[in-house]
Amino acid sequence: MSAKPFLNIDHVDKIFPLGKGKEYVALRDVKLEIRENEIVSIIGHSGCGKSTILNLIAGLDTITKGVILLEDREINAPGPERAVVFQNHSLLPWLTVYQNIEMAVKKVRDDLHPKEVRDHVMRYIDLVNLDHAKDKYPAEISGGMKQRVGIARALSIEPKVLLMDEPFGALDSLTRANLQDHLMRIQMQTGNTVIIITHDVDEAVLLSDRVIMMTNGPEATIGEILEVNLPRPRERLALQHNEEYLRCRGAIVEFLYSKFAKHDD
Amino acid sequence: MLLKTINTIALPTLLFGVLIAVWSTVAIKIPGFPTPIETWNELLIVLSDPMYDNGAGDQGIALQLFSSLKRVFGGFALAIAVGIPVGLLIGMSKIAQTAFNPYIQILKPVSPLAWLPLALFVFKDVDMTAIFVIFITSIWPIIINTALGVRSVSDDFINVARVLQLTAFERVFQIILPVAVPFIFTGMRLSLGIAWLVIVAAEMLTGGLGIGFWIWDEYNNLNYSHIIIGIILIGVVGYILDTIMGFIADHFDYRKRGRV
Numbered sequence: 001m002s003a004k005p006f007l008n009i010d011h012v013d014k015i016f017p018l019g020k021g022k023e024y025v026a027l028r029d030v031k032l033e034i035r036e037n038e039i040v041s042i043i044g045h046s047g048c049g050k051s052t053i054l055n056l057i058a059g060l061d062t063i064t065k066g067v068i069l070l071e072d073r074e075i076n077a078p079g080p081e082r083a084v085v086f087q088n089h090s091l092l093p094w095l096t097v098y099q100n101i102e103m104a105v106k107k108v109r110d111d112l113h114p115k116e117v118r119d120h121v122m123r124y125i126d127l128v129n130l131d132h133a134k135d136k137y138p139a140e141i142s143g144g145m146k147q148r149v150g151i152a153r154a155l156s157i158e159p160k161v162l163l164m165d166e167p168f169g170a171l172d173s174l175t176r177a178n179l180q181d182h183l184m185r186i187q188m189q190t191g192n193t194v195i196i197i198t199h200d201v202d203e204a205v206l207l208s209d210r211v212i213m214m215t216n217g218p219e220a221t222i223g224e225i226l227e228v229n230l231p232r233p234r235e236r237l238a239l240q241h242n243e244e245y246l247r248c249r250g251a252i253v254e255f256l257y258s259k260f261a262k263h264d265d
Numbered sequence: 266m267l268l269k270t271i272n273t274i275a276l277p278t279l280l281f282g283v284l285i286a287v288w289s290t291v292a293i294k295i296p297g298f299p300t301p302i303e304t305w306n307e308l309l310i311v312l313s314d315p316m317y318d319n320g321a322g323d324q325g326i327a328l329q330l331f332s333s334l335k336r337v338f339g340g341f342a343l344a345i346a347v348g349i350p351v352g353l354l355i356g357m358s359k360i361a362q363t364a365f366n367p368y369i370q371i372l373k374p375v376s377p378l379a380w381l382p383l384a385l386f387v388f389k390d391v392d393m394t395a396i397f398v399i400f401i402t403s404i405w406p407i408i409i410n411t412a413l414g415v416r417s418v419s420d421d422f423i424n425v426a427r428v429l430q431l432t433a434f435e436r437v438f439q440i441i442l443p444v445a446v447p448f449i450f451t452g453m454r455l456s457l458g459i460a461w462l463v464i465v466a467a468e469m470l471t472g473g474l475g476i477g478f479w480i481w482d483e484y485n486n487l488n489y490s491h492i493i494i495g496i497i498l499i500g501v502v503g504y505i506l507d508t509i510m511g512f513i514a515d516h517f518d519y520r521k522r523g524r525v
Contacts, residue, residue: 058428059427060424060427060428077427078424078427078428078430079428079430080428080429080430082428083428084424084428086421086424086425088421090419090421090422090424090425092422092425092439092440092443093519093520094443094519103429103439104429107429107430107431107435108429137519139520157429
């Protein structure tokens with residue numbers, strides 16, 4: 001690996017106190033280096049601490065041991081350079097699509113003139129193809145559209161890292177495919193570094209440059225890292241019978257259902 | 266169509282008839298009890314000159330109602346000014362909640378009228394006393410509902426605020442208040458309803474002016490039809506107040522916006 005890593009997760013532990021001197025070790029000794037402009041997905045069974053890793057990078061939760069560095073600066077609080085797309089979109093329901101994005105832009109880009117704010121917001125609404133819905137309230141648009149607004153809001157503050165916590169998990173499979181294509185197209189344009197939490201094998205292979213596979217909790221850690229050597233832009237249909245795609249898919253399935261199979265009680 | 270006409274017109278008319286019949290029966294059984302017709306005629310007289318002013322203790326019905334409303338809104342405005350900030354504080358801070366909660370729980374069930382003699386002693390003024398009693402009546406539902414509204418802000422919205430690094434001030438105005446506003450209006454609507462109930466009793470005790478005083482005064486004058494008129498007018502005004510509060514509340518409720 002060349003030079004310094006962009007995002008460096010260095011021997012991180014996360015322990016949740018349970019009270020009465022008991023504790024739950026969610027993550028043990030997680031080390032991961034992420035390059036700039038890379039799309040990485042983190043996959044694992046539920047309870048493997050994959051969302052915990054995302055919260056630590058976002059700064060929404062505190063690290064028990066170890067350190068996370070973004071461009072050599074320690075992360076210890078949330079900040080707009082690490083935008084989060086939440087699973088349930090988290091749009092403010094009393095604001096329109098436009099106002100939701102505007103609110104984030106106004107706060108983070110206080111250097112912009114009012115006129116520039118408008119152009120800036122419209123550029124990101126345009127990026128997710130929602131011009132027609134810009135004056136609608138979240139309650140008036142579909143789940144997929146809401147998630148696109150969530151993505152536009154996160155990207156509009158021009159973060160260094162885009163963190164996505166199972167962003168398409170709550171959507172039906174057709175909408176999900178559509179948004180995955182959106183995301184790949186947008187990332188090609190903006191060149192963001194993206195970290196996606198997922199439990200969907202196909203989603204992980206399709207979107208990622210690397211897939212991080214987590215062992216089961218407690219004391220979950222990184223089991224294997226898989227490089228996905230597929231050129232971009234990637235075409236969902238063409239990949240169906242692609243050898244590399246099938247190899248990657250097979251490796252993840254093998255890891256999740258054989259090496260670290262989880263048997264629910 | 267026919268069924269709808271029966272439901273919306275015929276049934277209320279029928280109920281009105283039953284009411285008048287019961288009232289007439291009572292009027293026949295109890296000597297001196299005003300009949301519906303007598304009351305109606307008196308109502309026309311009372312409403313024909315609602316603004317007359319023959320000095321203290323003898324004023325038109327509109328002036329009486331107006332002075333009651335003035336006191337209610339005075340106390341209500343004070344309760345809003347104090348109750349919303351206190352509610353926000355309690356909702357946002359566990360420490361504040363622990364500090365305030367015992368007092369709220371103990372003071373809330375006290376009848377506002379119990380405060381009246383104390384207020385009269387302190388202020389030595391009827392208006393101030395009435396306003397204080399309305400204040401102490403109105404403040405509890407406002408505090409409690411505001412705090413409830415603040416606590417109903419979801420963690421997701423708080424996380425959005427944290428990622429954007431909103432200041433405490435921005436958090437209150439951009440995230441917490443919009444969520445809490447419908448709750449605050451629920452509290453205000455409850456408060457105003459109770460305040461309108463309490464003002465009548467308070468004015469019976471303080472005397473001088475106001476719809477409560479007027480009713481008590483007419484009792485002393487053996488003018489019983491005016492008591493019934495007072496009851497009806499208090500009901501009508503209360504209904505109007507509640508409807509207006511409902512409209513305002515809906516206007517500020519984001520959940521009722523943007524739906525066609």
